[in-house]
Amino acid sequence: MTETPASLFPERSYLWQDGTLRSWLLTTDHKRIALLYLVTITVFFATGSIGAALIRLQLIEPGGMILSDETYSRMFTMHGIVMVWLFLVPSIPVTFGNFLVPLMLGARDLAFPRLNLLSWYLFVASGLLVLYGLFRGGLETGWTFYTPLSTDYTQGRVLPVVAGVFLSGFSSIATGVNIIVSIHQLRAPGMTWYRMPLMLWALYATSVIFVLATPVLSITLLLLAFEHIFRVGVFDPALGGDPLLFQHLFWFYSHPAVYIMILPGMGVVSEIVSTFCHKPIFGYRFVAWSSISIAAIGFLVWGHHMFVAGTSLYAAIVFSMLSFLVSVPSAIKVFNWLGTMHGGSIRLDAPMLYAMGFIGLFTVGGLTGLFLASLASDVHLTQTYFVVAHFHYIMVGGMVSAYFGGLHYWWPKITGRMYPEMWGRIAAALIFFGFNLTFFPQFILGYEGMPRRYATYPEQFQVLNVLSSAGASILAVAYVLPLVYFTWSLFKGARAPGNPWAATGLEWQTSSPPPTENFARTPEVTSGPYDYATLDRLNRTAAEEAPHV
Amino acid sequence: MSDAADPHGPYETLRHQEETTIAGMWLFLASESLLFGGLFLVSLIYAHTRANGWAAGVRHTDLVIGGVNTVILITSSAIYTLAVEAARQDHKRRAVQAAMTAAALGLVFLLLKAFEWSKEFKEHLFPGTHFAITGADAGGAQLFYSFYFLATFLHAVHMIVGTGLIAWICLRAGKVNPGKSWNTSVEIVGLYWSFVDLVWMILFPVLYLVGRT
Numbered sequence: 001m002t003e004t005p006a007s008l009f010p011e012r013s014y015l016w017q018d019g020t021l022r023s024w025l026l027t028t029d030h031k032r033i034a035l036l037y038l039v040t041i042t043v044f045f046a047t048g049s050i051g052a053a054l055i056r057l058q059l060i061e062p063g064g065m066i067l068s069d070e071t072y073s074r075m076f077t078m079h080g081i082v083m084v085w086l087f088l089v090p091s092i093p094v095t096f097g098n099f100l101v102p103l104m105l106g107a108r109d110l111a112f113p114r115l116n117l118l119s120w121y122l123f124v125a126s127g128l129l130v131l132y133g134l135f136r137g138g139l140e141t142g143w144t145f146y147t148p149l150s151t152d153y154t155q156g157r158v159l160p161v162v163a164g165v166f167l168s169g170f171s172s173i174a175t176g177v178n179i180i181v182s183i184h185q186l187r188a189p190g191m192t193w194y195r196m197p198l199m200l201w202a203l204y205a206t207s208v209i210f211v212l213a214t215p216v217l218s219i220t221l222l223l224l225a226f227e228h229i230f231r232v233g234v235f236d237p238a239l240g241g242d243p244l245l246f247q248h249l250f251w252f253y254s255h256p257a258v259y260i261m262i263l264p265g266m267g268v269v270s271e272i273v274s275t276f277c278h279k280p281i282f283g284y285r286f287v288a289w290s291s292i293s294i295a296a297i298g299f300l301v302w303g304h305h306m307f308v309a310g311t312s313l314y315a316a317i318v319f320s321m322l323s324f325l326v327s328v329p330s331a332i333k334v335f336n337w338l339g340t341m342h343g344g345s346i347r348l349d350a351p352m353l354y355a356m357g358f359i360g361l362f363t364v365g366g367l368t369g370l371f372l373a374s375l376a377s378d379v380h381l382t383q384t385y386f387v388v389a390h391f392h393y394i395m396v397g398g399m400v401s402a403y404f405g406g407l408h409y410w411w412p413k414i415t416g417r418m419y420p421e422m423w424g425r426i427a428a429a430l431i432f433f434g435f436n437l438t439f440f441p442q443f444i445l446g447y448e449g450m451p452r453r454y455a456t457y458p459e460q461f462q463v464l465n466v467l468s469s470a471g472a473s474i475l476a477v478a479y480v481l482p483l484v485y486f487t488w489s490l491f492k493g494a495r496a497p498g499n500p501w502a503a504t505g506l507e508w509q510t511s512s513p514p515p516t517e518n519f520a521r522t523p524e525v526t527s528g529p530y531d532y533a534t535l536d537r538l539n540r541t542a543a544e545e546a547p548h549v
Numbered sequence: 550m551s552d553a554a555d556p557h558g559p560y561e562t563l564r565h566q567e568e569t570t571i572a573g574m575w576l577f578l579a580s581e582s583l584l585f586g587g588l589f590l591v592s593l594i595y596a597h598t599r600a601n602g603w604a605a606g607v608r609h610t611d612l613v614i615g616g617v618n619t620v621i622l623i624t625s626s627a628i629y630t631l632a633v634e635a636a637r638q639d640h641k642r643r644a645v646q647a648a649m650t651a652a653a654l655g656l657v658f659l660l661l662k663a664f665e666w667s668k669e670f671k672e673h674l675f676p677g678t679h680f681a682i683t684g685a686d687a688g689g690a691q692l693f694y695s696f697y698f699l700a701t702f703l704h705a706v707h708m709i710v711g712t713g714l715i716a717w718i719c720l721r722a723g724k725v726n727p728g729k730s731w732n733t734s735v736e737i738v739g740l741y742w743s744f745v746d747l748v749w750m751i752l753f754p755v756l757y758l759v760g761r762t
Contacts, residue, residue, distance in 0.1 A: 240692050242594070
C-alpha cells in the first residue's frame with residue numbers, strides 16, 4: 001500500500017478538514033456524527049429541563065404556584081418523555097459511544113458509517129415529531145402512555161408523540177447494531193476481548209438491550225397507535241382489550257431501558273476512576289462481566305413495576321427476587337471502583353469529581369431500589385415521591401453525572417482544547433450539592449406519603465418541597481456553567497496535548513483532536529487496557545531522549 | 550472482483566467488509582424477531598384468554614387465499630436461494646432472473662392479500678360498529694381481527710420493502726462498483742426475504758388454522 005497523503009498532515013483534524021455545512025450534514029465520520037448528536041441532545045436536555053423547572057416552581061406553594069392541574073400533568077409528561085427518550089437513552093452511546101468506539105478499538109470508523117448517519121436523521125425526525133406533539137398541546141399520560149389513560153381518557157396529542165418515540169427506537173437499534181458489530185469485527189490486531197477498555201464492555205451490553213428490547217417497545221407503540229386510529233381494542237378494556245398486557249409489554253422494554261440509562265455511565269466511570277487513580281481497574285473481568293449480567297438480568301425484572309397492578313402474588317415474589325439479583329453485579333462495580341481508588345494517588349480533577357459523585361449517588365439510588373423491590377415496602381412507597389427520588393438518583397445523580405464527567409474527560413480529545421479546570425470543579429461540586437438538595441427531601445416526602453404526579457399537596461409537605469425547589473434552582477445554574485465555559489474554551493482554551501490525563505487507551509495515542517482517519521497507521525495492541533507501568537516507562541524514555549524540550 | 554476495500558472505510562479487505570455486513574443483517578433480524586415476537590405474544594395471550602371469540606374469528610378467514618399465498622411465498626423463497634447460489638458462482642444473469650421471479654411471486658402474494666383485505670372489508674370484518682360477527686363471541690372476534698389486520702399489514706410492509714430491495718439488487722447488477730460486492734448484497738437481501746417468509750410461516754397457522762375445527 002502506498003503512503004496516503006492523509007498521513008502527511010495528521011495535524012489537520014476531523015474538525016476542520018472540510019468546513020462546509022454540507023460536509024457536516026452528509027458526514028459519515030463517526031466523530032462528526034457524535035458532535036451532531038451532542039448538539040442535538042443538548043437542545044433536548046434544555047427542553048426537558050424547562051419542564052422540570054416549571055414542575056419545581058409549581059410545587060413551591062401547596063396550592064400550586066403557576067400551572068393548572070392539567071397543564072401540570074402535561075409538564076411532567078413532557079419532562080419525562082423528552083428526558084428519557086430524547087436525552088437519557090441516546091446520551092452516552094450516541095455521543096461518546098460514537099466518538100470513542102472506533103478510537104478505542106483502533107479502527108477507522110464504525111462498521112456501518114452510513115447507517116450511523118441515518119440514525120442521526122431518524123433521531124432528529126423523531127425529536128421533531130415529539131416536540132410537535134408537545135407544543136401543539138402536549139399530553140397528560142406520563143411518559144409511560146398507560147392505557148386506557150392514553151386511549152379513552154386523553155385529550156392530548158398522543159399520536160405524534162408516540163410516533164416520534166417509535167421512530168427514535170429505530171435510531172437506537174441502528175446505533176446498537178453498529179456498536180455490537182464494530183466490537184466484534186473491527187478490533188485492531190492484538191485487541192482481544194479482555195484487552196478492551198471497560199467502556200466498550202458497557203457499551204456492548206447497552207447495545208444488546210438496544211437491539212433486543214427496543215423492538216418490543218416499537219410493536220407496543222404500534223399497537224397503541226393502531227388502537228388509537230381505528231378504535232379497535234387491543235389494550236383498551238372498553239373494547240375487550242387488556243390494559244395490563246400493555247404494561248407488561250411496555251416494561252419489557254422500559255425496564256431494560258433503565259439499564260440503557262445507567263450502563264454507559266458505569267463504563268465512563270470505570271475509565272475515569274482508573275485514569276485519575278493511575279491504577280488498573282480492580283477486578284477487571286468482574287467489572288466487564290457485571291455489565292453483561294446487568295443487561296441479561298435486566299430482561300427478567302420488568303414485573304416489579306406492576307406489584308400493585310393486580311398481577312399474581314407468585315409472579316410478584318419471583319420478580320421481587322430477580323430484582324434483588326441486579327444488586328449483585330451493581331455492587332461488584334461499586335466495590336471494584338472503591339478497590340481501585342484504595343491506595344491510589346487520586347487526582348481530584350473535574351472528571352474524577354463527577355465519577356465520585358456518581359459512585360455515591362448511584363449507591364444511594366441503588367440501595368433505595370431495594371426498598372422498592374421488596375413487596376411489602378413497595379406497597380407503601382409506590383406512586384410516591386420516594387420512587388421519584390430513587391430513579392432520579394440513578395438517572396440524574398448517576399447517568400447525568402457520568403455524562404458530564406465523560407464530557408470533561410474527553411473534551412480535550414474531542415475539541416483539542418482544555419476547559420478551565422477550576423470552573424469545572426466548581427460546577428461539579430455545585431451539581432452534587434444542588435442535586436442532593438433537590439432530591440433527598442423527596443425521599444422523605446415519599447416516605448411520609450406524598451403521592452407523585454399531583455399539582456397540589458397538603459401544607460405539611462411545604463418545607464421539604466421548598467427545599468427541593470431551591471435545590472433545583474442551584475442545579476439549573478450548575479448545568480448552565482459548563483455550557484458557558486465549554487463554549488469559552490472552544491475559542492480561548494489552552495491547546496490540548498494528545499494525552500492530557502496520562503491515560504491509557506488507544507484514543508489517547510492519537511492527536512487531539514484526532515485526524516479524520518483516527519490513526520496514522522493501524523495501532524497494534526500488546527497489553528491489557530490499563531497498563532500504566534508500560535505507559536510510564538515509555539513516558540520516561542521519551543523524556544530522557546528529549547531533554548531539551 | 551477486486552480485493553481492495555474503500556480506503557476511507559473501516560475495512561482492510563473486501564472480504565472483511567462482506568462478513569461484517571452479513572453479521573449486521575443477522576443482528577438486525579434478531580431485532581426484527583423481537584418486534585414480531587411482541588406481536589405473537591399478544592396473539593398467544595388472547596387466543597388463550599378469549600378462546601371462543603378468537604376461534605370464531607379464525608373461522609372467518611379465507612383458508613384458500615391464505616393457503617395459496619403460503620405456497621407462493623415458500624416457492625418465492627426457494628427460488629431466491631437459487632439467486633444466491635448463482636451469484637456465488639458469478640452467474641449474474643441467472644441470479645437476476647431468479648431474483649426477479651422471486652420478487653414477482655412476492656407481488657402476486659401482495660395482490661392476493663389486497664384482494665383478501667377488500668373482501669373482508671366488504672364483509673364487515675374490520676373491527677368497529679358494524680362488525681359482522683355478533684353475539685357472545687363478538688368481543689374476542691374483534692380482538693382477533695384487530696390482530697389479523699395489524700399483523701398482515703406489518704408483514705405486507707416487510708414484503709414491500711423486500712420486493713424493493715430485490716428490485717434494487719437487479720438494477721445494480723449491471724453496474725461495476727469497485728469496493729462493493731454485489732454477491733454480498735444478494736445474500737443479505739436473501740436473509741431478509743427468508744425472514745419475511747418465516748414470519749408468514751408463523752402467521753399462517755395463527756391466523757388461518759389454529760382453532761378452525
